[in-house]
Amino acid sequence: MKFCCRGIEGLHQNSGLREFGVFTxxxxxxxVFVLQHRALDPDALPPFxxxxxxxxxxxxxxxxxxxxVSxxxxYRDQVQELDKSELKLGMGR
Ligand SMILES: [Zn+2]
Known part of the structure; x- marks a missing residue:
């Protein structure tokens, strides 16, 4: 997997966790490329x-x-390697 820069690489690794993530x-x-922010850890209880x-x-x-970069x-040839469709709003949890 070749990333355009460390910014995308780091956020792709964090996707699905608390804070920012990037995935396709x-x-x-x-x-589509998605920049996503999660307020809670995956196992956190929802706030009251x-x-x-x-x-x-x-x-x-x-x-x-x-x-x-565009x-x-x-990422034309490796877009599927970034695929975390299950994290996208309206497409899973
Ligand atoms: Zn970049």
Missing amino acids: ARYPDGF TESPMSAVSELQLNYCPWCG LEQF
Whole structure:
């Protein structure tokens, strides 16, 4: 697996855990790159609050936020190695 830079590499390894992660997810016509933040560890109990809360937030990326490469172009041949579709909101847990 060849990463464009250490920023993506580190966050890909952290994906699914508390804090930020980066991964790809299957989409009808290919893959999307997802930057995701999780407020809780995977085994954490949900906090007791009656206020609305977002435990997981995410947005799609087109370019690497650190080095600026086009993610679709750079990872064209290895996009499936970054696949963690099960983590994406609305596609699993
Ligand atoms: Zn990069």
